Amino acid sequence: MAQTDRQSGIYRLLYRGHREDPLPAWMVFPIMYAGVFLSHWTLLRLPYFWDEAGYYIPAAYDFFRTGTLIPYSTLTNAHPPLSAIYLALWWKVSGFSPAVTRLAVCLVAALALTGVFALCRRLLNAEVAAATTLLTALYPVWFAQSTLAHADIFAAAGTLWGLFYCLEERPSPRQGWLAALCFSLAALAKETAIATPLVLLLWHLWEMRRKPTQGREHLRVALQLGLPVLPLAAWYAYHFHKTGYLFGNPEFVRYNAIATLHPLRFVIAFAVRLMDVTVYLNLFVPVLCMVAAMFLPALRQQDGNPRPRVSWNIQAQIGLVLLGNLLLFSVLGGALLTRYLLPLYPLILLLCVSTWRRRVQQWGWLVALSVVAFLAGIFVNPPYRFAPEDNLSYRNMILLQHQAIAQLLHRDLHATVLTAWPVSDELTKPELGYVRQPVPVVAIENFSLPQVLRAAQMRGYNAALIFSTKYESNALPPILRWGDRSWNQRFFDDHRDVPPEIVARLLRGTVVWQQKRDGLWAAVILFPTVQNAQFVAPSFRAISPARSVKIREIHP
Secondary structure, eight states: OOOOGGGOHHHHHHBSSSTTSBOOHHHHHHHHHHHHHHHTGGGTTOOOOTHIIIIIHHHHHHHHHHOOSSOSSSOOOOOOSHHHHHHHHHHHHHOSSHHHHHHHHHHHHHHHHHHHHHHHHHHSOHHHHHHHHHHHHHSHHHHHHTSSOOHHHHHHHHHHHHHHHHOSSSOOHHHHHHHHHHHHHHHHHOGGGGHHHHHHHHHHHHHHHHOGGGHHHHHHHHHHHHTTHHHHHHHHHHHHHHHSOSSSOHHHHIIIIITTOOHHHHHHHHHHHHHHTTTGGGTHHHHHHHHHHTTSOOOBOTTSOBOOOOOHHHHHHHHHHHHHHHHHHHHSOSSOOGGGGTTHHHHHHHHHHHHHHHHOTTTHHHHHHHHHHHHHHHHSOOSSOOOGGGSTHHHHHHHHHHHHHHHHHHHOTTOOEEEETTHHHHHHOGGGSSOSSOOOEEEESOSSHHHHHHHTTOOSOSEEEEEOSSOOOOOSOGGGGTTHHHHHHHHSOOOOOOOHHHHHHHHTOEEEEEEEETTEEEEEEEOSSOOOSOOOOOOOOOSSSSOOOSSEEEOO
16 A cells, blocks of 8 residues: 555655644745755856846945945836845845855755655645746756846745745635735835736635625735835835836836837737746646646555545636736746746646656656656756856856956956957856956947947957857757747847857957857957947847847947
């Protein structure tokens, strides 16, 4: 006979003798932190990457130096300041360095995983909680984001703890207040986190109408779930008072909230978002196993009753949270970044694991299979387009750019460098960890052919540092890539980077160093004389949280 939950070694570890007396979260948290810390040990000293360098670190560094909540060394985009305040406090205590930042983010990731464990254990049991938490921690997107200083991991932690307190059929008043606090913190880390409490608010209003005898309880919970709107509204009012912009600079709003309203773009984006939570980076393995398991009958416990499932009421709330977030992130956000969906992955995996345990006798093997699939996803790039920050490709990109900068400085300490964002920031801001002294830069948007041809008309640079701005893969057959290029060019600002040899030929320079790593590359080009042509006036546009693009000249 299969072991019962009470006989399980995992169960005995995580429960102190009685089901009503579980190991408290404050004792689980150190285990989570140790796991995150050890699994990310080799990544802790990496310099800052992409949107970290473009917005989140500069914003936190401005607060660290001057106490201002509105960043001035990067474009303001009205992101709430909680993550910047948190990082600045760590720097104040432990010193300003990438290692301190990454350790601080590990702490937040561990707090989020503790929330995953606590939620799953309350809904089912410790075995399901342990398996779901392990899979969440190893899912490539979550694993990669566990040390990156993006606001999304902060928002995920607050959201998951908010769900822990309110994902009940009838939350108590105390649970409602704690949920409101957690969701408020999540919204003050990333404004889009407000979607989850608002979706649950609508659920309780519906339940109030459907169950009049419980109407006052559901109304009270709905009002509590509406409270996180207040601190977020206060932040926007403050931002408007200081800058004259309610939701950030106009270009940021246009790119992330206005240009995204085309109906065809919404359909494409929603389809991509559905794939993100069912297929992306080997997530199809647990999802397909769940679908297959649903055709099996429920297993029986010793007392003859079927093994328990997550209640239909809770499943309905989880489904609404998933749908609400997928719809929101199909409309908002110029780039379909997968890290926006961080709080959704534990919920998907909870449904998978709970289904396996209910219907498959040896369900541990399905957990092991999913672990192998996720580990492969961390190290092996998929045969389709993806963001390097979704697995360890971001490490390769950092190392390539770091080595290219070292080569450039070794060859010419007085170079003015043609490059693109984010290397333009990495060269001009020593606090990002790439240079000790600022290097003069002439920046273009990317290394597509039109931008390279524009660079040929510019002046004032005698070296170029070029790099792949995205991962490219042609492994999929053409029939599966139909429309991909044209849709991405039209709606998602897609482009194809020109190879180093072609860039050197067009700009009349010589490639003196280049290197490739798993579909990514970087190169250094030197020119015999300073390029002299008409200079293009500065212009700025925010593509991701803060990205200065168009052609411009940057001097430290």
